[in-house]
Every structure is written in structure tokens, then in C-alpha cells.
Amino acid sequence: xxxxxxxxxxxxxxxxxxxxxxxxxxxxxxxxxxxxxxxxxxxxxxxxxxxxxxxxxxxxxxxxxxxxxxxxxxxxxxxxxxxxxxxxxxxxxxxxxxxxxxxxxxxxxxxxxxxxxxxxxxxxxxxxxxxxxxxxxxxxxxxxxxxxxxxxxxxxxxxxxxxxxxxxxxxxxxxxxxxxxxxxxxxxxxxxxxxxxxxxxxxxxxxxxxxxxxxxxxxxxx
Numbered sequence: 268x269x270x271x272x273x274x275x276x277x278x279x280x281x282x283x284x285x286x287x288x289x290x291x292x293x294x295x296x297x298x299x300x301x302x303x304x305x306x307x308x309x310x311x312x313x314x315x316x317x318x319x320x321x322x323x324x325x326x327x328x329x330x331x332x333x334x335x336x337x338x339x340x341x342x343x344x345x346x347x348x349x350x351x352x353x354x355x356x357x358x359x360x361x362x363x364x365x366x367x368x369x370x371x372x373x374x375x376x377x378x379x380x381x382x383x384x385x386x387x388x389x390x391x392x393x394x395x396x397x398x399x400x401x402x403x404x405x406x407x408x409x410x411x412x413x414x415x416x417x418x419x420x421x422x423x424x425x426x427x428x429x430x431x432x433x434x435x436x437x438x439x440x441x442x443x444x445x446x447x448x449x450x451x452x453x454x455x456x457x458x459x460x461x462x463x464x465x466x467x468x469x470x471x472x473x474x475x476x477x478x479x480x481x482x483x484x485x486x487x488x489x
Contacts, residue, residue: 270456277457288441290461297438297465300428303356304363305421311364312371312420313413320379320409321401329376333369341366342430349434359431366427367420374416378409411481418473425466429458439465 277283284290319325341362348358382405390404406413429440442458445451 273453273456274460277453277460280453283457293437293439293441294461294465296436297425297428297440297462300359300363300431300436300438301421301424301465301469304360304367304424304428305417307360307364308367308371308420308424309417312368312416313375316372316375316413316416317379317401317406320376321397321405323380326376326380329372333373336365336369339365341427342433345430345434354435358434359428359436362430363424363428367424370419370423371416374419375409375413378412378416379405381412382408407482411477414473414477414480418470421469421473422466425469426462429462 286292316329319329339362344362344365345358348361352358386404386408387400390400395403428438429443431438432440432444439458439461442454442461446454446456446458
């Protein structure tokens, strides 16, 4: 039985669309984990990246922190948090946030540092305060690259949130973990297909966000 047959069998099975283990329920759980982890990571990474990028200070420290965070194994960290904190949302969120902060932090910093200094100096010459310069001059130009960092973080979270099932949480990873345990490869392939589809949907969401949030002049300039 090839992969396409597994996919067809999984999605054509009506039992997979109903109840607590149904596709809609598992998909909503996975999206909830992703949005919560991305929101926390953005709340940490965006302000720090914007401030350090605006001032030009702390770039080396950011690179060191990002490298250290990327070196941490997400699965190992999740198991450790589960042992220390017990069953709950925190053991799932901590590894996902740690995974998502570095791309947001580093990309935001680089985006701010890549802004042409000429309009920034002109804005200061016109009497704009530092907050105005950051929000009205630098941020609109840096936004495409900042969104790319958020997109990268979101894709990593979508992919990695599957390991939440290993500590008895839900999400699409439930199909993969349970399927492997039960040797139900139809379920494994179906779960992996759903994760891939959600990652593609995430790319689409950020493409639309970029079209709506980034001005035409900046898009053409990029």
C-alpha cells in the first residue's frame, strides 16, 4: 500500500472527522498551540529586536543568545519540562517559544539595521523623536524582513508542535504518535499530511499579511 493509498484511506474514513480525536478537534488544538507560542515568542523577540536594531547595540549578544537557543533540543527540553513541571500547557509552550524566539529576534534586528540611514537621519533632522523614527520611518521599511522572521518561527512551531503528543497533549502529532504505537501507518501518514498542509497554509497566511501590511513602495523596492 503506497502513501497515496494511506492518505486516501485516512481522509475517507468518517471516524477521523468526528469526536475528540477527529481532524477538526486535533487541527484546532494544533493551531491553538501554534498561535499561543508564536504570540509569546513575538512578545519577547519583537521589542528586543526592534530596540537593539534601532540603537545598533547588542548585536553580538543577540547572536550568542540565538545560537544557544537553537542548540537546545526541543524534544529533550519538552521532556525535561514535563518532568519538572508535570502535565500542563507550560511544558509544551516553553520549548516552542525557545525555538521561535531566535528567528524573530535575529531577523528583526537585521531588518532594522538594513534600513537606509539617509531617511532616518532626515527624520531626526526634522525633529522627530526616537520613537517616531522607529515606528514611522524604520519599521515600515523593515516590515517585510520582520514578517519573514515571524513566518519562519511559525513554520518551525507548526512542525515541532507535533512532539506535544509525546507528553500526552493533543494536536496533529497525536495521530503520528498514536499511529506509530498502534502500527497504524494510515494514521501516521494522515497526521503527517495534515501537518504539511497546515505549514503550507501558514505560508499562505503570511503571504497575504505581507500584501496587506507592507506598502507598495516598499514591496517594489524589495
